[in-house]
Amino acid sequence: MDEKEAPRVGAAVKRRRRALKLTLAVVASRSGLSVPFLSQIENERARPSRRSLELVAEALQTSAAELLAAAEAARTVDVVRADEGTAALPDGVRRLVRGRHQLHALEFTGEQDAGREFQHRNDELLYVADGAAEVEAEGRAHRLGRGDTLYLSGGVRHRWRATEPGTRLLVVAVAEHVEVEEE
Numbered sequence: 616m617d618e619k620e621a622p623r624v625g626a627a628v629k630r631r632r633r634a635l636k637l638t639l640a641v642v643a644s645r646s647g648l649s650v651p652f653l654s655q656i657e658n659e660r661a662r663p664s665r666r667s668l669e670l671v672a673e674a675l676q677t678s679a680a681e682l683l684a685a686a687e688a689a690r691t692v693d694v695v696r697a698d699e700g701t702a703a704l705p706d707g708v709r710r711l712v713r714g715r716h717q718l719h720a721l722e723f724t725g726e727q728d729a730g731r732e733f734q735h736r737n738d739e740l741l742y743v744a745d746g747a748a749e750v751e752a753e754g755r756a757h758r759l760g761r762g763d764t765l766y767l768s769g770g771v772r773h774r775w776r777a778t779e780p781g782t783r784l785l786v787v788a789v790a791e792h793v794e795v796e797e798e
Contacts (some may be wrong), residue, residue: 624668625659627685632657645674649682711785720787726777734772739788741765742777746782751773 643650655661673678693713711720743759748755750765752773
């Protein structure tokens with residue numbers, strides 16, 4: 616594995632170590648790696664080889680795959696390509712943000728009819744990229760065309776439907792697992 620392919624797992628290693636209430640010295644003792652090297656890994660100044668990652672994972676009572684998955688979920692820059700699969704989602708629905716983050720975003724394409732009513736704990740923004748949609752919120756119908764946005768504060772009951780073929784609606788929200796505090 617060359618330097619460009621080496622995993623950036625520092626934050627995941629640090630979170631796991633702290634969750635277990637272990638010191639770097641204990642992890643070093645368990646893994647056979649040095650405290651300075653482990654510190655460099657945690658601070659993203661060094662990237663472990665596959666074998667070093669396995670040793671760290673064993674010392675942290677987990678697997679290298681789990682640490683890599685945790686690192687993947689914590690990425691700060693991520694590109695989701697238009698042609699990437701969305702196996703777990705219905706036809707015409709695509710995730711725009713991968714993993715569990717503060718931002719949740721979906722793209723709905725086609726004649727989607729979200730006939731059921733929604734009520735989310737956190738704020739949400741609907742943006743019509745193409746076509747048109749109708750959103751019912753607080754007893755009023757709002758017709759949206761290409762380029763229009765509709766903001767909904769947390770707790771507002773709403774439903775929406777595409778009103779033209781080929782409609783693309785982007786829904787961007789504060790993720791449900793994040794508790795938004797009022798100012």
